[in-house]
Amino acid sequence: MDPSRGLDAVGDVLVRDGLVERAAAGSIGAPDGAEIIDCVGTVVAPGFVDVHCHLREPGREDVETIATGARAAAAGGFTAVCAMPNTDPVTDNQAAVGFVLRQGLAAKAARVYPIGAISMGQKGQALAEVGEMVGAGAIAISDDGKPVVSAHLMRTALEYTRTFGIPVVDHCEEPTLSAGGAMNEGLMSARLGLKGIPSEAEEIMVIRDILLARRTGGHVHLAHLSTKGSVELLRWGKARGINVTAEACPHHISLTDDAVQGYNTNAKMNPPLRSADDAAAVADAVRDGTIDVIATDHAPHHYDEKEREFADAPNGIVGLETALGVVMTKLVSSGCLDLPALVDRMSVAPSRIFHLAGGTLARGAPADITVFDPTREWVVDPSAFLSKGRNTPYAGWRLTGRAVCTVVGGRIAYHIDPNRP
Amino acid sequence: MTSTLGKDLLAIEPLTADQIRLILDTAEPFKEISERAIKKVPALRGSTVVNLFFEPSTRTRISFEFAEKRLSADTVNVASSGSSVSKGETLVDTARNLEAMRIDMVVIRHGESGAAQFLAERIESTVINAGDGTHEHPTQGLLDLLTLRDHFGDLRGVRVCICGDVLHSRVARSNIWGLQKLGAEVAVCGPRSLLPNAIAEFGVKVFDRIDAAMEWAQALNVLRLQLERMTAGYIPSLREYNRVFGVTSERLARLKNRLIILHPGPMNRGVEIDSDVADGPHSVILNQVTNGVAVRMAVLYLLAGGRPELAEAAKSGAVRADR
Numbered sequence: 167m168d169p170s171r172g173l174d175a176v177g178d179v180l181v182r183d184g185l186v187e188r189a190a191a192g193s194i195g196a197p198d199g200a201e202i203i204d205c206v207g208t209v210v211a212p213g214f215v216d217v218h219c220h221l222r223e224p225g226r227e228d229v230e231t232i233a234t235g236a237r238a239a240a241a242g243g244f245t246a247v248c249a250m251p252n253t254d255p256v257t258d259n260q261a262a263v264g265f266v267l268r269q270g271l272a273a274k275a276a277r278v279y280p281i282g283a284i285s286m287g288q289k290g291q292a293l294a295e296v297g298e299m300v301g302a303g304a305i306a307i308s309d310d311g312k313p314v315v316s317a318h319l320m321r322t323a324l325e326y327t328r329t330f331g332i333p334v335v336d337h338c339e340e341p342t343l344s345a346g347g348a349m350n351e352g353l354m355s356a357r358l359g360l361k362g363i364p365s366e367a368e369e370i371m372v373i374r375d376i377l378l379a380r381r382t383g384g385h386v387h388l389a390h391l392s393t394k395g396s397v398e399l400l401r402w403g404k405a406r407g408i409n410v411t412a413e414a415c416p417h418h419i420s421l422t423d424d425a426v427q428g429y430n431t432n433a434k435m436n437p438p439l440r441s442a443d444d445a446a447a448v449a450d451a452v453r454d455g456t457i458d459v460i461a462t463d464h465a466p467h468h469y470d471e472k473e474r475e476f477a478d479a480p481n482g483i484v485g486l487e488t489a490l491g492v493v494m495t496k497l498v499s500s501g502c503l504d505l506p507a508l509v510d511r512m513s514v515a516p517s518r519i520f521h522l523a524g525g526t527l528a529r530g531a532p533a534d535i536t537v538f539d540p541t542r543e544w545v546v547d548p549s550a551f552l553s554k555g556r557n558t559p560y561a562g563w564r565l566t567g568r569a570v571c572t573v574v575g576g577r578i579a580y581h582i583d584p585n586r587p
Numbered sequence: 588m589t590s591t592l593g594k595d596l597l598a599i600e601p602l603t604a605d606q607i608r609l610i611l612d613t614a615e616p617f618k619e620i621s622e623r624a625i626k627k628v629p630a631l632r633g634s635t636v637v638n639l640f641f642e643p644s645t646r647t648r649i650s651f652e653f654a655e656k657r658l659s660a661d662t663v664n665v666a667s668s669g670s671s672v673s674k675g676e677t678l679v680d681t682a683r684n685l686e687a688m689r690i691d692m693v694v695i696r697h698g699e700s701g702a703a704q705f706l707a708e709r710i711e712s713t714v715i716n717a718g719d720g721t722h723e724h725p726t727q728g729l730l731d732l733l734t735l736r737d738h739f740g741d742l743r744g745v746r747v748c749i750c751g752d753v754l755h756s757r758v759a760r761s762n763i764w765g766l767q768k769l770g771a772e773v774a775v776c777g778p779r780s781l782l783p784n785a786i787a788e789f790g791v792k793v794f795d796r797i798d799a800a801m802e803w804a805q806a807l808n809v810l811r812l813q814l815e816r817m818t819a820g821y822i823p824s825l826r827e828y829n830r831v832f833g834v835t836s837e838r839l840a841r842l843k844n845r846l847i848i849l850h851p852g853p854m855n856r857g858v859e860i861d862s863d864v865a866d867g868p869h870s871v872i873l874n875q876v877t878n879g880v881a882v883r884m885a886v887l888y889l890l891a892g893g894r895p896e897l898a899e900a901a902k903s904g905a906v907r908a909d910r
Contacts, residue, residue, distance in 0.1 A: 356783035357600065359700035359722030359757060364784070429701030474677060475699035477720070 167211045169506045170514045170526035179210055181533040184576035189527035203578075205537050208570055211509045212525050213245025213534030215516040217306075218335070218389055218413060218461035219486060221247075221278070223269060224262075225254025230466040230554050232266065235486070236275035238464075238553035240580035242486040243512075243569030245534035246277035246524060247464075251288070252310040258283035258294040260302035267303045275579045276572070277534070279522065281335060284309040284323045293322055300330045305520055306387070308335035311436065311481070313371060315341060320375055324384025333387040333411065333520060338371035338396070339437070348477045350423040350438040358426065360476060363438055365393040372396045376403035376410050387519065388412040390463050392437040394447035401456050411519045412451075413461040416485060416492040417559065419449045425559055431472045431479035432559045435463070453502050458515045462489045466555025484555035488546055490538060492560065494567025498540070505540065537571035544568050590892050595707040595714040598723040599764045607768055609895055611733050613885035614878070616899045620657055621880055630888055630901040631660035634691045639681070640717070641667045641697045646852055646876065647717050647727070651694050654883035660692075678702060679709055686710045692890065695719070700757075713890045721755045726886060727851050728761025730879040732769060734871055735806055737878070738847055743770035748792075748800045750834065751810030751859050752781040752821075758851045762808055763789055776800035777810075777832060780821045797832050801842055808849040809834050812859045825858050835861045839869065847871050 175191035221235035239247045251257035263280045270278025282299035286292045288309045314320045344367040351362025379386040403410045425433035451457040465482025497503040517525025524534045546563045548556040572580040636655045655662045692713040700720030707714035718724040739745045753759040766773045774792035794800035848869045856862045
């Protein structure tokens with residue numbers, strides 16, 4: 167299945183020297199000596215790309231390394247991931263970008279593309295050396311979980327990146343509204359006595375930065391949209407031809423703030439889980455393509471860090487190894503999203519928006535291929551994750567759909583254990 | 588053995604009306620013990636209770652301690668200053684260490700919502716929530732219910748208004764759930780900046796004006812206004828708060844109906860409540876304090892596995908809670 171060429175047929179894919187030689191309906195006929203992977207009953211698609219994950223290296227190698235993250239990605243069906251710069255030290259210069267790239271290559275799993283910081287030290291003040299970072303291999307810039315408070319800095323970033331043609335990835339949060347908040351503001355936060363984060367904290371920044379993209383012509387990519395209002399504002403911006411794209415996370419589609427009940431710190435993330443109305447609106451925007459991309463916001467944390475009082479626990483959950491199963495189960499099985507659309511949101515669209523090679527099985531493209539079984543049932547067991555992180559709200563969930571083989575540059579980066587249930 | 592209340596008392600929201608009535612009924616015979624010359628019965632003899640207070644508290648801690656001692660439990664007080672808690676030990680480590688010393692119950696006061704539940708899920712000992720963040724303060728809610736029941740007999744249809752900073756009040760949440768379960772009509776009144784945005788979904792009436800609330804209500808539960816709310820920008824000044832939302836004697840004098848006034852303490856006299864109201868004939872504030880000991884005795888007794896029908900006999904020293 168290759169939505170980049172409108173291809174959806176039973177056929178063969180021939181890979182040679184790390185590149186796709188041919189992918190077409192019907193039998194191609196294997197050349198002598200070719201290794202054959204039998205994919206009967208599965209979907210062979212251009213490799214999935216996660217444009218939003220946290221690999222924690224350098225700085226927190228105890229919770230994840232680039233190698234463990236890249237292997238977890240491959241196990242989840244991702245042939246490439248984009249690593250956020252909120253490391254210690256921050257990825258805000260060309261040397262740091264080179265380090266991430268080098269560790270990614272050494273991992274020999276999913277490809278790892280570095281995202282550089284917008285501002286030095288993610289401090290929201292001075293613009294980082296964007297040109298040098300791009301020269302070293304950065305494919306986007308973002309201050310990640312630190313909202314860009316200064317509208318002037320965001321404007322400058324959107325203008326300056328036009329030279330390099332990279333997106334500015336935007337964590338939309340108005341910090342004076344969200345300050346001290348631990349979950350979505352609503353009935354559940356009022357019942358639990360936890361300070362809420364209103365939807366407007368996200369939406370105010372969504373519209374600010376859509377307007378700045380209109381002013382500057384820069385490309386703003388809105389990360390992890392979680393509210394119905396954000397979706398409406400995004401539609402408004404796209405209808406006017408503004409250079410804005412967006413992503414949604416599996417958890418904002420599949421869970422609501424009800425999951426926080428019992429002070430479950432594995433249901434704590436930023437932006438927080440919202441209402442059922444919000445989740446439905448986000449899912450619908452993924453369906454119709456208003457939200458271009460599904461991204462994980464994979465955020466591993468140490469067990470001890472989540473094992474504490476809710477307000478003190480860090481934000482984030484792991485997602486690389488559950489994303490496909492959750493999206494398949496919640497969106498595809500329910501009929502909301504068809505398989506070509508799923509492959510588009512997880513492969514074709516992210517590759518196009520972030521200008522990455524891949525997202526297609528056209529001749530000459532890198533042989534980044536995800537083979538997944540859309541009917542395979544499995545139960546989420548965090549202890550079996552290849553990620554070091556175990557912080558997931560999906561433990562024990564029965565999911566349908568799983569990657570069985572992940573090929574990166576013609577090399578098998580992951581192949582499911584056939585003996586595993 | 589498992590008590591009729593389960594292992595812990597963490598909140599009023601999950602309790603049934605029958606469980607609440609059981610606690611209040613059990614508290615009745617315990618009231619008398621505190622009136623005796625020798626204020627002690629052996630119901631919890633041999634049980635060890637730790638009062639684990641991560642926030643400063645005088646009233647609640649002393650009330651629990653009296654309740655424990657009057658039931659003959661052995662008690663230890665751990666306050667956040669001067670313990671390993673202030674050295675950065677996590678809550679779960681503190682709890683496990685206490686448990687390793689073979690204790691039976693922990694009474695916990697903590698600044699974070701959910702802390703009591705967090706503890707209860709990780710230790711086998713019984714946990715009693717003495718106030719967690721802005722979530723619940725169930726024994727305060729129960730003693731308020733007991734005080735109201737003393738006055739009205741039956742709470743069905745009784746109109747109670749909770750006044751003040753509902754947003755940050757654990758007392759408010761415990762009161763709302765408890766009153767609703769016992770059939771009372773509940774309202775809240777306060778500046779909208781100190782009410783949860785979703786307050787209407789609690790099934791309570793909302794008054795913007797304190798005068799209208801006082802006209803409607805048969806009882807007011809006036810919450811303490813935390814002084815830091817002003818510096819955090821929720822209200823302009825304490826003076827203005829008193830003028831717009833204060834339960835003043837002028838407002839009380841204008842009423843045709845009679846109402847009773849509760850306050851969980853400690854009071855800011857001249858802010859949310861005037862002194863002559865707090866000290867006047869409408870006030871049942873000190874009854875609340877007296878009832879607090881009886882309610883906490885009932886909770887300790889029931890959670891320890893004490894059989895409610897034996898509470899009367901336990902008073903005489905004939906029965907011990909069966910653990």
